[in-house]
Amino acid sequence: SITMIIERVEPDEFRNFFPLGCSHLYNSAEFSELNAQRCEELHFLLFRDSRVRLGFTAGVRDGGLFSPFSAPFGGFCSNSRQSVECVDEAVGLLAAYGSACDGDIRITLPPPIYSSDLDVKTSGALFRAGHLECADLNYHYDIAKFDDFESNMASRARNKFRESMRHDFMVRWSGIGDVDLARRCYEVIAANRRWKGYPLRMSFGQVAATAVVARSVFVVMSLGDDDVAAALIQMVAPGVGQLVYWGDVPGFSDVRPMNRLAFETFAICREKGLRVLDLGPSSEGGVPSYGLCGFKESIGCDVSLKHTFRLRSVK
Numbered sequence: 001s002i003t004m005i006i007e008r009v010e011p012d013e014f015r016n017f018f019p020l021g022c023s024h025l026y027n028s029a030e031f032s033e034l035n036a037q038r039c040e041e042l043h044f045l046l047f048r049d050s051r052v053r054l055g056f057t058a059g060v061r062d063g064g065l066f067s068p069f070s071a072p073f074g075g076f077c078s079n080s081r082q083s084v085e086c087v088d089e090a091v092g093l094l095a096a097y098g099s100a101c102d103g104d105i106r107i108t109l110p111p112p113i114y115s116s117d118l119d120v121k122t123s124g125a126l127f128r129a130g131h132l133e134c135a136d137l138n139y140h141y142d143i144a145k146f147d148d149f150e151s152n153m154a155s156r157a158r159n160k161f162r163e164s165m166r167h168d169f170m171v172r173w174s175g176i177g178d179v180d181l182a183r184r185c186y187e188v189i190a191a192n193r194r195w196k197g198y199p200l201r202m203s204f205g206q207v208a209a210t211a212v213v214a215r216s217v218f219v220v221m222s223l224g225d226d227d228v229a230a231a232l233i234q235m236v237a238p239g240v241g242q243l244v245y246w247g248d249v250p251g252f253s254d255v256r257p258m259n260r261l262a263f264e265t266f267a268i269c270r271e272k273g274l275r276v277l278d279l280g281p282s283s284e285g286g287v288p289s290y291g292l293c294g295f296k297e298s299i300g301c302d303v304s305l306k307h308t309f310r311l312r313s314v315k
Helices: 011-017 029-034 084-100 117-129 143-148 155-164 179-196 204-214 257-271 290-298
Strands: 005-009 041-048 052-061 064-067 105-108 131-142 170-174 217-223 226-237 240-248 276-281 302-311
Touching: 005 011, 005 084, 011 029, 011 041, 011 052, 029 041, 029 052, 029 204, 041 084, 052 084, 064 084, 084 105, 084 117, 084 302, 117 302, 131 143, 131 290, 143 257, 155 257, 155 290, 170 179, 179 204, 179 217, 179 226, 179 240, 204 226, 217 257, 226 257, 240 257, 257 276, 290 302
Parallel strands: 064 105, 240 276
Antiparallel strands: 005 041, 041 052, 052 064, 105 302, 131 276, 131 302, 170 217, 217 226, 226 240
């Protein structure tokens, strides 16, 4: 039988046990501290017996403890394989800890492309101790399929891609070191969000600060003097990038920039040695956006489920 304790620690102590990248970017102290203004209070937790077994980062907001509080997913992190019993006990400790925060705990786990033994065990523990709040459709592109890019596309998307190849697009990409290109990328995304009526939750300053920790890649696609499409990719875990934003600007839909941008973005991922690009969810609160699902499937993406659990605090 395992007997663990849960302990709230300072960010530096958490970082000593779980350095950046030990599981995924969004569980790191660095990423959490960058986004601290998005919650009322940060909690860095260690679960230990004779040694530290697990770590957990979360933020207090809306009367509860959220992991993540400002990211696509969170969950536990660990430096070694943990038993099912250990994970079950940690989930029980977490529920008890929630009572001290006077609220439930909401945990969104990574989709299966991050292939963590720990996430599978956490999912099982949360099914038993809490309840499934929603399951979102999460799309990804397997870079191994890129050599056969066209054959993996739907016929209509293939025609649009071939149309886009008739136009002389210029593609540039860089890290945050090229601040001018990064700003141009951000401006295209901002224009796309205004056009589509979607919120843009990050300022350029926040994107630039995150880029240092996330080793972000900025992609800008232009036609003549006009920047017509852009993408922002973050390095989230070994071999896995995440497409945080992408989009085109109004007035160029006849040259099919998004079909071309998909091709160029996947090519850059291959050049960087990634095995998977995570395109993120195409549903919100479990409710799918059929248009987004259809587009991602048309360019050869695969789908999996990303689960969000609610763990009732133990009063």
